[in-house]
Amino acid sequence: MDSLGASAFVLTFLLGGTILIGLFVIVVLFRARSLGISRWFLAALLFFLILHLDTFLLFTTEIIKQYPNLLGLSYPTLFLLGPSYFLFVKSFNTKRFTFNRVDMLHTLPFIIAFIEQFIYLMQPTAAKVNTINYYYKNIPDGNVTFIEWLSANLFIILFFIYVVVSLKLIKLKFNGNKSVLNRISWTLIVLCVFYMIFQTGFLITGVSAITTEIVLASLMAITILLLSYSVVDIKDVFSKNKTKYETSPLNKSEQILINEKLTHAVAVEKMYLKTNLKIKDLSVAIDVPSHHISQVLSEHMNISFYDFINSYRIEEAKQLFKKGTASKLSIQAIGEECGFGNKTSFYRAFKKFTNETPNSYFSKITKEL
Incomplete structure (x- = not known):
């Protein structure tokens, strides 16, 4: 068995195992009703990726030669990858989500490809057999036109655009605090970038078509495995957020009242300035049980207790920077003034909420002043 044949043999097991894992995760998503409608979009994304992996498997195992009518059958679904992920993010953590006419436009590339x-x-089966045989024997000469390159990469380019837009939507919708969604988005972005790089390299250098399939299939399989891991993580996060308070006795008016008390204690009385502030301290201050505070933060603000407190601390730090306090106090001292117990927690929180370090932020503010 030559090296190429051995690679195809190993890849067959990798693809087969990945497909089974992906299908299992899809079943998990179907049963995760707490995810709401968003689970259908995420399941669709996984399913379309698996279909693409099936296509690779058909070629690496040469099964496609026995069933030529399967050639290109799943290709149009590749244009649903981007819309599926975008609609997943759009419907994520949304109690009521309905399609509108604009959402239907996302299916236009799929319809055209279909x-x-x-x-x-x-076309006759014989024509498809000739195409398949040409595929196995063909070794590109490297002379690729822009149209040929675009045709080979169009679906992945559209997918990349959708993921980037989704990443911006996550930042706007969740204030950048959904790390699981960010991780999935960056995983998909890496897939798109490397897919285009490899595809372009293979087209230009004239690598054989079967070698191209092996590399791209491996890349796709790794992505599906990483995505499957993140999906399980999302299920756990949703389960905690959605089912934890189902039996809570709080009604809407009580939650609104707690929200007002909470905001007043933190924003007006500035309890966030207290170092090592815990939810129990806030509970005593506003005379509300800790678990009720957690529920209000989760359901009304979609934020954890520590992120809620740290958001005020970071805003306080930004105001101190604008006043030029950093020229009189060290960065660590400013963090302590704002309620952070140590330099590490201050830097981590500041980076999380501003995407900048305290030093770089102060340097930027100093130039503006």
């Missing part, structure tokens, strides 16, 4: 592929599928 019509094009349908016309191709109407």
Whole structure:
């Protein structure tokens, strides 16, 4: 068995195992009703990725030679990858989500690809067999036009655009605090970038088509495995947020009242300035049980207790920077003034809420003043 054959053999097991894991995660998503409608979009994304992996498997195992009519059957679904992820993020943690006319426009590339592929599928079986045989024997000469390159990368380019837009939506919708969504987004961005790099390199250098399939299939399989891990993480996060307070006796008016007390104690009385402030301290101050405070923060503000407190601390620090306090006090001292117990926690929180370090932020403010 030559090295290429050995690689294809190993890849077959990798793809088969990945497909089984992906299908298992999809079943988990179907059963996770606490995820709401967003689980269907995420399941669709995984399913379309698995379909693409199936296509790679058909070629690496040469099964496609026995069933030529399967050639390109799943290709149009690649144009649903981007819309699926975007709609997943859009519906994430949303109690009521409905399609509108603008959302339907996301299916337009899929419809165009479907019509094009349908016309191709109407060709005689013999024509498809010739295409498959050409695929296995063909070694590109490296002379690739822009149209050929665009045709090979169009779906992944659209997917990349959708993921980038989704990443911005996460920042706006969740104030950048959904680390699981950020992790998934960056995983997909890395997939898109490397997919385009490899695809472009193979087209230009003239690598054989089967070698291209092996590398791209491996990349896709690793992505599905990483995505599956994140999906399980999302399920756990949603389960905690959605089912934890189902039996809570708090009604809406009581939650609004607690929200007002909470905001007054933190924003007006500035309890966030107290170092090592705990939820129990806040509970005593406003005479509300700790678990009720957690519920209000989770359901009304979609934020944890420490992120809620640290958001005020960071705003306080930013005001001190603007007043030029950093020229009189050290960065660590400013963090302590704002309620942080140590330099590390201050730097970590500041970076999380501003995407900058305290030093870089102060330098920028100093130039503006």
